[in-house]
Amino acid sequence: MQMFGLFFVWLCSLPILVRTNGNGYVLDKPVTELCLNCICEALTECNATAICINPKIGTCGIFRITNDYWVDAGKLTVNGEHPDTEYAFINCANDPHCAADTIQNYMKQFNQDCNGDGEMDCHDYARIHMLGGFDCNGDLPYFYRSKFEECIENYEEQGFE
Numbered sequence: 001m002q003m004f005g006l007f008f009v010w011l012c013s014l015p016i017l018v019r020t021n022g023n024g025y026v027l028d029k030p031v032t033e034l035c036l037n038c039i040c041e042a043l044t045e046c047n048a049t050a051i052c053i054n055p056k057i058g059t060c061g062i063f064r065i066t067n068d069y070w071v072d073a074g075k076l077t078v079n080g081e082h083p084d085t086e087y088a089f090i091n092c093a094n095d096p097h098c099a100a101d102t103i104q105n106y107m108k109q110f111n112q113d114c115n116g117d118g119e120m121d122c123h124d125y126a127r128i129h130m131l132g133g134f135d136c137n138g139d140l141p142y143f144y145r146s147k148f149e150e151c152i153e154n155y156e157e158q159g160f161e
Helices: 002-011 033-044 067-072 088-094 096-110 122-131 142-157
Strands: 026-028
Touching: 033 096, 033 122, 033 142, 067 088, 067 096, 088 096, 096 122, 122 142
Parallel strands: none
Antiparallel strands: none
């Protein structure tokens, strides 16, 4: 469980491409770093070797992003790469910063209360990420849900909200 704290610190420096001040720095992030970390933990245990080399294989990177998800989020790229190049999706999904930015953009687009509790929070973002923006009120896979809840509970026990 020690990895939680280390990864959380690393994610705190992620630039999120939602609303910027003109210099590329983020001013508005719908998903907290803690939430991004728990989504990552639930999917891949934030294993940086969880990459892909072919978008036809399915999901890529530590956040297990699909090509369609990336397209819906605005086709973000790494180092100014043109989004229509052959490896633009793979390079972004395999890059933790670009992948996190992709999640932020996707959540801005599909922001909704998936669990009907009247709040938009990390639980909704975890659902949107796994189930998509149009069916986020469905059932989460057991393994994903249990790992995600364990991560959230761990942070709450440490005093993080």
